[in-house]
Amino acid sequence: MKNVAGFHSDAARRLAGKFERDLARSLANIPARERDERIAEATAHLQDAVRDHGGDEVSALRAAIAAFGPLPDAGDARRTALVACLRFSSVIAVGVLSAIVLFALPFAIAEIANPDATGFWIYPSGDWSLSFEIQEGAREAAGGYFAPALFAIIAAAALSIAAIYRAALSPRGALSHWEDAKPA
Amino acid sequence: MADDEAFESWCSQVRKGLLELALLTRLARGRAYGYELVAGLKRHPAFADLVEGTIYPVLARLKGDGYLDAEWVAADGGPARKYYSITKSGRAMLRRMTDRWAEIQSALSGSGS
DSSP, X not given: OTTGGGOOSHHHHHHHHHHHHHHHHHTTTSOHHHHHHHHHXXXXXXXXXXXXXXXXXXXXXXXXXXXXXXXOOTHXXXXXXXXXXXXXXXXXXXXXXXXXXXXXXHHHHHHHHXXXXXXXXXXXXXXXXXXXXXXXXXXXXXXGGHHHHHHHHHHHHHHHHHHHIIIIISTTSHHHHHHHOOOO | OHHHHHHXXXXXXXXXXXXXXXXXXXXXXXXXXXXXXXXXXXXXXXGTTOOGGGHHHHHHHHHHTTSEEEEEEOOTTSOOEXXXXXXXXXXXXXXXXXXXXXXXXXXXXXXXX
């Protein structure tokens, strides 16, 4: 609001003040000194335009602001960085979930083919392992729940991969739409 | 209608591409402030539809690249104005741009082939 003193009416000062605030927001990503100069320069531009336009000050100022054009979107840089961060996290998540699927799937299939040997084995020492072979001295803890549990894990991981792809990685996903959206 | 839109889109691209050349050309004749530059450009039909605020980022970029200098000058009965003037490297860049523009015009007129 420090550059609006050149306007005469309160209404014009309020309008110019709002323009300054909007411009300051849109230039939020540049250094403060440069931003202050750009605001002062734009306000001086509006004052010259109002003087040249003549007539009612507020109408002239509205016309000058319209002719100045749309202000740059400050959210663009932040949005781009956030989208890149979300995409990177999504790729990592898909990688981890795929590893879980690739790890669990052979055990689930083996459990169907060879249920006696495949399982979650716990040793008397408390150590444990997932194995395709009978472990001497160890007991199989999961029993009949082993295959359903693995298939449930695989299904959950696969659904999560599909959801992440659809939301964050697909060109037609929600993240892409948000990335392309411009504030009104 | 679609032709009009396509033509306007092309005009906008040309205007955008020529804005730096137009600003350097004007400033080579003497210093000027933003509104003065806009008003001068808008007198020409090619720039009549210029969105006024678009010149400030261009001026800032030209200044950042060392092609322009700028100084604030207080005015009697008006706001302080930021006057831009062309630097030595700005003049050199203008010469290069003007030469290239002449080549383009020559190519378009067929005299270069």
